[in-house]
């Protein structure tokens with residue numbers, strides 16, 4: 017293929033994978049390349065990798081999903097209810113945040129491209145922002161990370177090693193589990209929100225690190241944090257709480273669940289993805305005095321991946337001010353959540369596994385979840401599918417995330433739509449509905 021020619025994904029796929037039948041090409045997949053770059057065919061993949069990729073196409077795309085990638089729903093039309101974003105307070109286009117980012121970009125461009133390990137001066141803007149965030153959460157210190165994923169992996173890898181049992185709630189975020197792997201530590205899975213199970217496991221395996229989410233990302237369930245803090249103190253364990261879905265949304269000034277429950281002196285570490293309420297591609301770890309210095313030199317993602325850019329820092333700082341000042345957004349989110357949850361429960365939707373702004377429909381088989389997604393979308397309601405590896409196999413779910421920007425009319429439309437489609441979505445067959453009929457607690461094996 018020569019210079020200016022457009023190369024289609026289809027042709028590239030065929031060249032790379034050789035035996036795999038190519039995905040259908042559409043005009044939108046045409047990508048222009050630089051005229052001078054030769055594009056020789058890549059070497060054929062070795063058998064072991066080719067087989068692995070083929071297996072995915074065969075077993076998942078073709079057989080399990082009927083030939084279409086499970087995430088490929090339809091595109092929303094203007095006016096549809098798109099309930100897929102984690103922008104819970106509806107601030108992603110907030111003029112003060114956008115302006116602060118533009119000003120920083122104009123003034124500093126993309127700043128210094130380097131690892132944060134080189135930014136150790138207390139007066140560095142990043143360090144000042146870390147202090148501000150830590151103070152707002154009632155923590156002694158904190159460290160910004162490039163993502164919530166890196167915050168979790170880096171922290172767990174810095175506080176556990178091969179000798180440490182790490183007690184992980186079965187629904188805790190995948191990045192916490194990944195941290196355990198990265199630490200080379202032993203993960204002990206704990207039944208979801210089951211402090212008694214945790215205590216039995218600690219008595220059997222010894223003191224270690226406990227990992228939980230404050231609000232679970234697939235169900236919107238709250239963690240009974242006070243019980244976990246009691247157990248951690250009783251058994252001399254380290255307690256880590258992921259506040260990704262509660263920082264900004266919970267607490268009178270958005271300080272998160274740990275602080276608002278007065279547990280700041282009993283939880284050792286709080287991790288956060290700022291890609292939710294803060295609308296930034298970043299993460300944060302709130303930690304005890306004296307830990308940050310150690311952490312910055314111990315966490316591999318902190319050392320070996322580059323740091324945040326000036327306009328990202330400016331965006332986080334501006335979002336923080338908005339989140340603290342505009343408490344009406346939290347109140348509105350609570351109102352919408354209560355209204356929608358109450359109505360959907362009355363309609364028979366099995367959502368009793370959660371209470372917060374995330375609503376997880378535990379449907380089970382992937383094809384059924386795709387069907388429910390398609391029905392919802394045909395009626396103008398867009399959620400997100402979660403399936404393996406974000407959930408256990410055949411425990412897929414459809415998640416709707418509510419936000420403070422929803423009007424009463426939109427909340428009403430959501431409820432009316434989900435009422436109207438009840439007959440089309442095979443509700444009695446959902447694994448969540450079956451479990452609810454049997455009076456069992458929520459799913460135990462999601463890891464999103």
Ligand SMILES: Cc1ncc(COP(=O)(O)O)c(C=O)c1O
Pocket residue numbers: 163164165166168189191229233258260261288289290291297298299464
């Ligand atoms: C609970 C939780 N922790 C961590 C993360 C990872 O965050 P990020 O997207 O910033 O890497 C997520 C995102 O899905 C999450 O839901």
